Amino acid sequence: DTGVxxxxxxxxxxxxxxxTFRCDPISExxxxxxxxxxxxxxxxxxxxxxxxAQLEKSRLLSDRFSAERPKGxxxxxxIQRTEQGDSAMYLCASRxxxxxxTDTQYFGPGTRLTVL
Amino acid sequence: xxxxxQMEGPVTLSEEAFLTINCTYTATGYPSxxxxxxxxxxxxQLLLKATKADDKxxxxxxxxxxxxxxxxxxxxxxxxxxxxxxxxxCALGTSGSRLTFGEGTQLxxxx
Numbered sequence: 603d604t605g606v607x608x609x610x611x612x613x614x615x616x617x618x619x620x621x622t623f624r625c626d627p628i629s630e631x632x633x634x635x636x637x638x639x640x641x642x643x644x645x646x647x648x649x650x651x652x653x654x655a656q657l658e659k660s661r662l663l664s665d666r667f668s669a670e671r672p673k674g675x676x677x678x679x680x681i682q683r684t685e686q687g688d689s690a691m692y693l694c695a696s697r698x699x700x701x702x703x704t705d706t707q708y709f710g711p712g713t714r715l716t717v718l
Numbered sequence: 719x720x721x722x723x724q725m726e727g728p729v730t731l732s733e734e735a736f737l738t739i740n741c742t743y744t745a746t747g748y749p750s751x752x753x754x755x756x757x758x759x760x761x762x763q764l765l766l767k768a769t770k771a772d773d774k775x776x777x778x779x780x781x782x783x784x785x786x787x788x789x790x791x792x793x794x795x796x797x798x799x800x801x802x803x804x805x806x807x808c809a810l811g812t813s814g815s816r817l818t819f820g821e822g823t824q825l826x827x828x829x
Contacts, residue, residue: 635816644820645807658815709754
C-alpha cells in the first residue's frame with residue numbers, strides 16, 4: 603500500500619496528558635497537511651509543510667499544538683495538556699508538487715482521539 | 719475568505735433514484751473544486767475534481783460541473799446504489815494551500 607498512513611488509528615487519553623500522532627505521506631509528495639474533523643463537520647485545516655518547512659498555521663492551532671516534519675518525510679503532530687475539546691479525528695494529507703497545480707490532496711485514514 | 723456551503727442533510731434515497739447534492743462556494747481567485755467521499759470508518763477519498771470554469775469532473779457515475787457564474791459545483795448521479803451510502807464533502811482549494819470543506823452530506827441509499 604503506497605497511500606498515506608497514520609499511526610495510531612485510535613488514541614484514548616486522559617485530560618492533561620500529551621499525545622503524539624504520526625503521518626507518513628506518499629513517498630514522492632513534498633507537501634503534507636494536517637486537518638481536524640469533529641463529529642458531523644467537515645475537516646478544518648490546521649497546518650501544512652513543504653518539505654521540512656512549516657509554511658502555514660491555522661488559528662485553530664493553539665500553543666498546545668505543535669507539528670514537525672524534520673526530514674521532509676514523515677510528520678508528527680503533538681498535543682500537550684489535552685482537553686476534552688481536542689477529541690476529534692486528526693487527518694493527514696499529502697500532495698505532489700506538479701507542473702500544473704491541481705491541488706489534489708490524498709488523505710490518510712485518520713487518528714481518532716478521545717480525551718476523557 | 720473562502721467558504722463552501724453544502725445542502726443540508728441527511729439525504730435518503732431508494733436504489734436507482736437520481737441524486738443531486740448542492741454545493742456553492744465563495745472564493746478569491748480561481749480555485750479548484752473537489753468532491754470527496756467518506757465511507758463509514760474510513761478516511762476521505764477523492765471522488766472527482768474540476769480545476770477551471772465549465773470543467774466537468776466525473777467518476778464512478780458521479781458528475782459535477784464547475785459553474786463560475788453561479789459559483790456552484792453540484793454533485794449528481796443518475797442511479798444510486800446501496801454502496802454509494804457515505805458522507806460526501808464538497809471542497810475548494812487554491813494553489814499549494816489548504817482545502818476548505820463544506821459540512822458534508824450524509825447519503826443513505828435503501829434497497
